């Protein structure tokens with residue numbers, strides 16, 4: 001089987017492949033319609049498929065397109081897993097919940113963000129409290145989203161970013177730029193002012209499908225960070241946290257943490273994986289991001305800054321708009337068979353490790369036996 005055939009050229013084709021493969025694998029499907037439409041006017045949805053017994057205590061949850069345009073990889077991994085017949089090989093007591101395109105708007109429009117211009121992985125904060133402040137971002141906000149996108153304004157943005165890094169260091173720059181901001185709705189890495197449709201939908205899905213679950217592994221597929229084709233396993237928990245230690249035991253010693261500089265990801269505010277245990281207080285939750293590298297990180301960040309400008313101030317249907325959209329797609333999806341093969345293989349391995357881990361008990365016992 002050629003894994004490249006599991007990857008689709010756009011959101012609509014990805015959804016069709018997923019629904020077809022999930023139905024063929026005997027999945028129980030549910031369609032959750034999104035309030036907006038894609039660039040072609042077609043409807044959008046998050047699609048959910050359940051495999052295994054409805055009362056399964058051990059569950060693997062996989063999520064694609066948390067960051068919209070990154071959904072090419074996550075969807076391809078999900079479809080490949082289905083086409084390989086993995087659903088028929090689940091052990092007794094194991095279920096798999098596949099969430100396809102939790103941010104279908106971003107996937108269809110080739111944007112990392114939701115229809116609210118929100119980075120879904122900065123949106124999982126408590127909005128009843130004052131949002132976190134990011135004064136560093138405040139100082140860069142205007143230059144990052146100028147009125148016009150010209151050689152001069154791009155140079156000014158690059159100079160401002162370089163000056164910030166020169167004074168505060170590259171780690172501080174990464175933190176203010178990508179760590180999340182709540183003061184500039186038309187800026188990059190904006191966390192929003194309320195829970196987005198995608199967050200509300202994900203919350204409802206987990207609540208609807210996982211009431212019976214006792215051990216839950218979550219794999220959320222991302223792209224755009226790290227070396228080309230390499231799947232980094234990131235846990236957004238400190239190393240001392242039980243969830244981090246479980247992830248290491250299941251996935252191996254290469255698991256990194258956003259808390260100690262071992263991951264190329266800056267420490268995040270409001271990411272969905274860190275929020276998941278509180279949504280499932282009756283279960284032991286082990287969340288992990290599988291982050292597949294694409295292009296060098298400065299190219300990825302500039303693609304995002306340009307895309308943000310385009311949707312805030314420009315015209316996506318202009319020549320420069322089409323060029324920016326092509327750059328955004330290329331920054332998060334490498335359209336080659338070797339890269340897709342690397343995604344599919346690492347995704348398959350992570351899913352098998354998670355299924356085995358969620359079904360394993362401390363002391364080496366099997367699921368159903370009492371904890372050591």
Ligand SMILES: [Zn+2]
Pocket residue numbers: 067070221222223
């Ligand atoms: Zn991502």
